[in-house]
Amino acid sequence: MHIFPKIINKFQQNKLLRFFFVSGLNTFFGYGLFAILVFIGLVYPIALLIATIAGILFNFKTIGIIVFKNHDNLLIFRFFGVYGITYLFNLGGLALFKYFEINIYLAGAILLIPVGLFAFLLNKVFVFN
Numbered sequence: 001m002h003i004f005p006k007i008i009n010k011f012q013q014n015k016l017l018r019f020f021f022v023s024g025l026n027t028f029f030g031y032g033l034f035a036i037l038v039f040i041g042l043v044y045p046i047a048l049l050i051a052t053i054a055g056i057l058f059n060f061k062t063i064g065i066i067v068f069k070n071h072d073n074l075l076i077f078r079f080f081g082v083y084g085i086t087y088l089f090n091l092g093g094l095a096l097f098k099y100f101e102i103n104i105y106l107a108g109a110i111l112l113i114p115v116g117l118f119a120f121l122l123n124k125v126f127v128f129n
Contacts, residue, residue, distance in 0.1 A: 018067045019120045026062060027112055030055035034108060044094060044104050048087065056083045068128035075127050082122040090115045 011017055030051050037047035060079050064070045090111055097107030 026059045078127040
């Protein structure tokens with residue numbers, strides 16, 4: 001029973017741990033939307049763009065408040081910039097996987113961790129520093 005307070009304390013103190021927890025929720029939303037849009041017939045660059053924009057709006061508050069404990073709404077512009085860079089990084093990865101004829105759903109799933117780490121670093125340095 002004493003292990004749960006230690007886990008909660010670690011969670012509260014570790015930004016990267018909170019980021020990945022919140023990102024799990026955000027990823028479920030963003031990747032789910034991406035997969036649905038590809039499934040209904042959108043080409044992957046457009047599906048990724050729509051999912052990324054919707055994800056930015058959904059993620060801004062959860063990452064800002066839960067991860068970085070920041071309520072400054074003016075940071076949304078920097079946040080959009082970070083996600084623009086992240087979108088291009090993700091799109092390049094998807095194109096590379098597609099070039100090697102790897103399933104686009106699998107490619108999107110494989111890219112979740114490297115894109116997530118890249119997004120954390122950019123958010124930490126350029127948005128919520």
